[in-house]
Amino acid sequence: xxxxxxLVGVATAGLTARKVRTLLIMLGPILGVSAxxxxxxxxxxxxxxxxAKLQQLGTDLIVVNASAGLGFGQDPVIEADAVARVGRLPxxxxxxxxxxxxxxxxxxxxxxxxxxxxxxxxxxxxxPELPTTLxxxxxxxxxxxxxxxxxxxxxxxxxxxxxxxxxxxxxxxxTIELNGLEYGVVGVLxxxxxxxxxxxxxxxxFSAAVADWTLDEPDPSRLYVRAPTNTALVAKEIPIVVSLGxxxxxxxxxxxxxxxxxxxxxxxxxxxTKMMGGLALIVGGVGIANVMSISVIQRSSEIGIRRAxxxxxxxxxxxxxxxxxxxxxxxxxxxxxxxAGVVWAVASQRGYTMVLSVAGLAGWALxxxxxxxxxxxxxxxxxxxxxxxxxxxxx
Amino acid sequence: MGESMVVSDLSPVHESGGEVLLAxxxxxxxxxxxxxxxxxxxxxxxxxAGEFLSIVGPSGSGKSTMLGxxxxxxxxxxxxxxxxxxxxxxxxxxERSRLRGEAIGFVFQQFHLIPHxxxxxxxxxxxxYRGLTRRQRRSQALAALEQVGxxxxxxxxxxxxxxxxxxxVAIARAISTEPGVVLADEPTGALDSQNAENVLQIFDDLxxxxxxxxxxxxxxxxxxxxxxxxxMLDGKIVADDVLRGGVVVGSRL
Numbered sequence: 001x002x003x004x005x006x007l008v009g010v011a012t013a014g015l016t017a018r019k020v021r022t023l024l025i026m027l028g029p030i031l032g033v034s035a036x037x038x039x040x041x042x043x044x045x046x047x048x049x050x051x052a053k054l055q056q057l058g059t060d061l062i063v064v065n066a067s068a069g070l071g072f073g074q075d076p077v078i079e080a081d082a083v084a085r086v087g088r089l090p091x092x093x094x095x096x097x098x099x100x101x102x103x104x105x106x107x108x109x110x111x112x113x114x115x116x117x118x119x120x121x122x123x124x125x126x127x128p129e130l131p132t133t134l135x136x137x138x139x140x141x142x143x144x145x146x147x148x149x150x151x152x153x154x155x156x157x158x159x160x161x162x163x164x165x166x167x168x169x170x171x172x173x174x175t176i177e178l179n180g181l182e183y184g185v186v187g188v189l190x191x192x193x194x195x196x197x198x199x200x201x202x203x204x205x206f207s208a209a210v211a212d213w214t215l216d217e218p219d220p221s222r223l224y225v226r227a228p229t230n231t232a233l234v235a236k237e238i239p240i241v242v243s244l245g246x247x248x249x250x251x252x253x254x255x256x257x258x259x260x261x262x263x264x265x266x267x268x269x270x271x272x273t274k275m276m277g278g279l280a281l282i283v284g285g286v287g288i289a290n291v292m293s294i295s296v297i298q299r300s301s302e303i304g305i306r307r308a309x310x311x312x313x314x315x316x317x318x319x320x321x322x323x324x325x326x327x328x329x330x331x332x333x334x335x336x337x338x339x340a341g342v343v344w345a346v347a348s349q350r351g352y353t354m355v356l357s358v359a360g361l362a363g364w365a366l367x368x369x370x371x372x373x374x375x376x377x378x379x380x381x382x383x384x385x386x387x388x389x390x391x392x393x394x395x
Numbered sequence: 396m397g398e399s400m401v402v403s404d405l406s407p408v409h410e411s412g413g414e415v416l417l418a419x420x421x422x423x424x425x426x427x428x429x430x431x432x433x434x435x436x437x438x439x440x441x442x443x444a445g446e447f448l449s450i451v452g453p454s455g456s457g458k459s460t461m462l463g464x465x466x467x468x469x470x471x472x473x474x475x476x477x478x479x480x481x482x483x484x485x486x487x488x489x490e491r492s493r494l495r496g497e498a499i500g501f502v503f504q505q506f507h508l509i510p511h512x513x514x515x516x517x518x519x520x521x522x523x524y525r526g527l528t529r530r531q532r533r534s535q536a537l538a539a540l541e542q543v544g545x546x547x548x549x550x551x552x553x554x555x556x557x558x559x560x561x562x563x564v565a566i567a568r569a570i571s572t573e574p575g576v577v578l579a580d581e582p583t584g585a586l587d588s589q590n591a592e593n594v595l596q597i598f599d600d601l602x603x604x605x606x607x608x609x610x611x612x613x614x615x616x617x618x619x620x621x622x623x624x625x626x627m628l629d630g631k632i633v634a635d636d637v638l639r640g641g642v643v644v645g646s647r648l
Contacts, residue, residue, distance in 0.1 A: 006523050017511030305507040308468060309521045309568070310496010312489040388468045392503060394459040394580045394611075 007315075011322035018295075022327065025291045028284015029331025029368040030338060035277030036364050037339025037356075038346075043270040044355040045347045050263045052353070057194050058135060059256045060231045064223040064238050067249035077219035078250055082242045089241060091227045091234050096133040097220025098126045099206070101213055106202055107177040108166040121162060122201040123178065125209035125218070133224045134192055139163070140170035141187025144205050148186075152207035156183040161199040163188040176202070181212055194255055225252075281368065284331070285375035288324055292379035296320065296386070303383050304391030317384035324376025325369060332365030332372075339364075413444030414479070416498065416575040416607050417465055422474030424460050434460040435471070436630040442576060446607045447598075449618040452627030459580070461627065462611045466578050467495040479575070496521070500569030504581035506561040508553040508568075514540060515549040518568045525572075539571035540564070543597055559590030566597055577601060579610045583617055595620055623647075 015022045064086070066076035078097065087095040106121040107113050130136075131143050139160055148155050156176065158168065168174060168185065175182040183204065192198040206218035227234040235252040242250040296303070303316055311319075340356055347354040424435040435457045442448065442465070452458045463469035464476055467483050475482040478498045483491045500521075508517045518536035527535070540546050543563040553561050562582060569577050579598065583591035595617060601608050610617060618624050619641035626634035637645035 002526060002528070003524055010520075010523065013512065013516070301505075301507055302509045305501075305503075305509065306520065307492065308466065308495070308501045308507075309523075310492050310494075310572075311524065312492035314489055315492070315524060389463045392468070392507060393505065394462055394503070 007318055007322050008326070010319050011326050014299075014319070014323050015326055021291060021295070025284075025288050026327050026331040026334070028287045029281060029328055029372060030284075030335040032277050032279075032281030032284050032371075033332050033335025033364050033368045034337075034339035034342065035280055036274050037277075037336050037361060038342040039270045039273035039277060040360060041339060041343030041354070041356045042346050043266060044357070045343060045352040046266055046350070047263055048355040049350070049352040050259050053193055054256050054259055056135075057256050057259075058226075059254070060226060060228045061134070061194070061256065062223075062225040062227060062231065062235045062238065062252050062254055063194075064225060064242070064250050064252045066221045066242075067251050075221055076249070077217070077221050078223060078242055079219050079248065080217065082244075082248065082250075083220065083223060085241045085244075086223060086225060086238055089227075089234060089237060091230045092225055093228060094129050094133045094226045096127045096130045096224050097206075098124050098130070098222050098224070099209070099215070099220045100124050101209060101215065104178050104213065122197055124198070124201050124203050125206045125215065126203055126220075127206065130203070130224070131189065133226050134194065135226075136192050137190050139188040139190050141185070143187055143189065144203060149205045149207050152205065152211045154181060154183045154208060154212070155186045155204070157187045157189055157203040158185055159189055159199040159201045159203075160191050162201065165200065178202070178204075178212075183208075223250075281371050284368075285371040288327060288372055288375035289378050292320065292324060292376060293382060296379050296383045299383075300386055300391040303386050304388040307386075307388035308392065313384040316386075317380045320380035320383045321373060321376045324372045324380070327376075328369035328372025329365075332368030335368060336361040336365045413446075413604060415441045415443050415477075416479060417442040418475075418477040418480075419461070419464060419471075420475040420477065422464060422471040422476065424457075424464060424469070425472040433630055435464065437474070438630070438632055439474075440465075440625070440632065442607045442609060444575065444607055445602070445604045446609075446623055447602050447621045448607070448609050448623035448625060449621035450609065450611045450625045450627060451613060451615065451618045453613065456627040457630040458611050458627045460630075462578060462580055465576075465609065466499055466501060467491055496525075496572065498575050500572060500574040500577045502562070502565050502569050502577065502579040502582045504584040506553070506558070506565045506585070508561055508564055510553050513550050513552055514545060514556070514564045514567075517553070517564055518571050521568045521571050536567070536571050539567035542570065543567045557590070558586050559593055562586060562590070562594050563597065566594070566601075570601065575605070576607045576609060579608070581612055581614075582610060583612070583614065591617075 064078070066078045068076045083095060083097050086092060101123045104123045105113065105117050106123060107116050128143060128145050128149060131138060143157055144155065168188065170188070174185045176185060189198070189203065209215045210218055225234065225238065231254055235254055238252040239250045242248060306316060340361065343356055344354055419438055419440045422435060422438050423433065426432045426434055438461065450458045450461060464471055467476060470484055476484055478494050481494065483494055509520060512520065515536050518539055519532050522532045522535055537546060537549060540549050543566050545560060545563050545567065548556065548560065556564065583594050586594060598608055598610065599620065610621065612618050619638060622638055624636045624638055625632055635647040636643045637647065
């Protein structure tokens with residue numbers, strides 16, 4: 001143990017005597033380990049983020065968009081009876097349609113008209129089951145219900161971001177003006193991960209939309225369909241069920257498939273980064289071997305004198321191996337810290353929860369130690385083989 | 396020969412010498428494989444405790460080779476090198492190195508201090524891997540530095556010291572382990588006369604009944620300060636004189 005401490009002391013003294021060189025050869029392991037740790041950490045964090053998102057969205061939600069039929073000059077819609085047909089498909093649990101209304105200026109209070117004319121708030125007509133279908137809770141109040149739908153009452157639900165923007169307090173009795181018509185706000189819908197535009201939208205019923213606005217029929221342009229089983233099959237069936245060979249078309253997609261694909265793209269990118277990190281580690285190892293070999297030649301007189309002082313070949317070899325070891329240890333630790341820092345920075349910038357395995361950090365730091373020790377094998381055996389008589393130049 | 400009478404007169408001198416610390420027995424050292432160079436040819440030599448001997452000879456006479464063998468930095472082609480009776484040529488490197496570190500202290504012409512270490516660090520290097528605590532190592536090294544008059548310079552690096560001071564640090568390093576034999580290779584060769592005188596004085600002070608001091612030199616003044624002078628030529632010992640005050644008073648050949 002004492003001998004070990006002495007060796008570490010000698011090795012660190014040798015390294016601190018040449019600080020710049022030591023830092024330079026440490027750069028290899030630092031870059032390598034930090035690249036790998038960062039790649040893995042970012043991958044895991046984003047995967048964790050995507051997984052959380054997938055879990056939240058569910059992988060069984062199908063989004064159906066109406067595609068242009070023969071009704072030129074009109075927005076494509078899915079007719080109400082087509083919606084009913086989709087609802088009757090086996091495996092489908094809920095269907096909710098939406099239709100975005102145009103040319104409506106929503107004003108929370110008098111005097112804000114100019115601003116909201118320039119930056120219009122989306123107004124969406126929808127049915128009572130939207131929160132159920134999207135699996136999004138209410139922040140406060142209630143969503144539109146069957147009575148609203150039936151009566152065509154002027155009630156509205158607003159998205160969470162819009163509520164913040166309006167300074168809406170939970171439960172507050174408040175009205176907003178839609179092109180001068182007053183609507184009572186009955187609730188606030190929480191964030192909709194799948195459709196962030198809904199966060200700053202106003203929701204009202206189809207019946208109100210038909211009564212107050214230019215909508216002729218309560219036909220949605222988009223459907224949200226929940227099908228817990230056979231999701232992919234249902235997604236294929238829907239366009240057929242909607243058009244029934246007629247002119248009306250629809251395209252269905254499962255948005256979480258996109259996320260899945262996204263995570264796979266990330267994976268290959270991260271593999272590339274990992275490979276490059278591995279390469280940096282290997283190149284760093286070659287650098288250590290290279291620089292230390294030169295160092296051994298430059299320090300041949302030191303080696304000779306140590307031999308004369310009674311240090312055996314083995315001790316000399318271990319001394320130089322320890323120098324490599326110290327480079328590997330500190331390179332590994334710094335590299336892991338830098339990598340963790342990068343993961344933290346990226347995670348906080350993209351709003352991920354940072355996922356970092358401590359065992360992984362230690363593991364990659366150990367890999368750096370291993371690479372450094374392997375790299376130190378050649379120079380240290382070279383140092384051990386030096387003949388003291390040749391380096392001391394007697395007489 | 397008149398000398399033989401002197402030898403018999405002085406025979407008690409070498410018989411009363413102390414324990415044999417270092418011995419060469421029929422040692423030859425041949426360099427080169429294709430062209431053989433016999434640097435040392437069947438040489439035998441005993442170095443006893445209490446002796447202060449010098450080895451002299453022209454360049455190429457084999458004195459450096461002999462120093463390398465005496466210091467166990469090199470191994471002979473033939474013959475045995477014994478440290479207190481143990482033939483080191485038969486030992487593995489680790490064991491041989493340990494014996495070398497214990498039995499022999501080196502002083503070199505070029506000082507050979509480790510540049511990145513302080514004076515104290517350099518002396519402590521000789522005390523590593525001996526099972527000493529840090530404190531013991533430090534106090535032993537400081538004591539050695541005190542002995543050469545550099546106790547107050549212990550935190551200076553070699554570049555901050557004069558040649559004479561560096562050589563004194565090297566001497567402190569050589570004696571810090573309390574070796575039986577101090578081997579010096581032209582210890583004054585790189586010094587001006589004043590510093591050389593100081594260093595020689597230190598070597599003179601190093602003499603003790605338990606210790607042998609051996610200086611390899613081509614400086615006759617240095618050689619004559621010893622009590623035994625070995626002269627080399629062409630790889631052989633050609634004279635082994637006993638000196639008193641620089642005057643040859645006997646021969647051991």
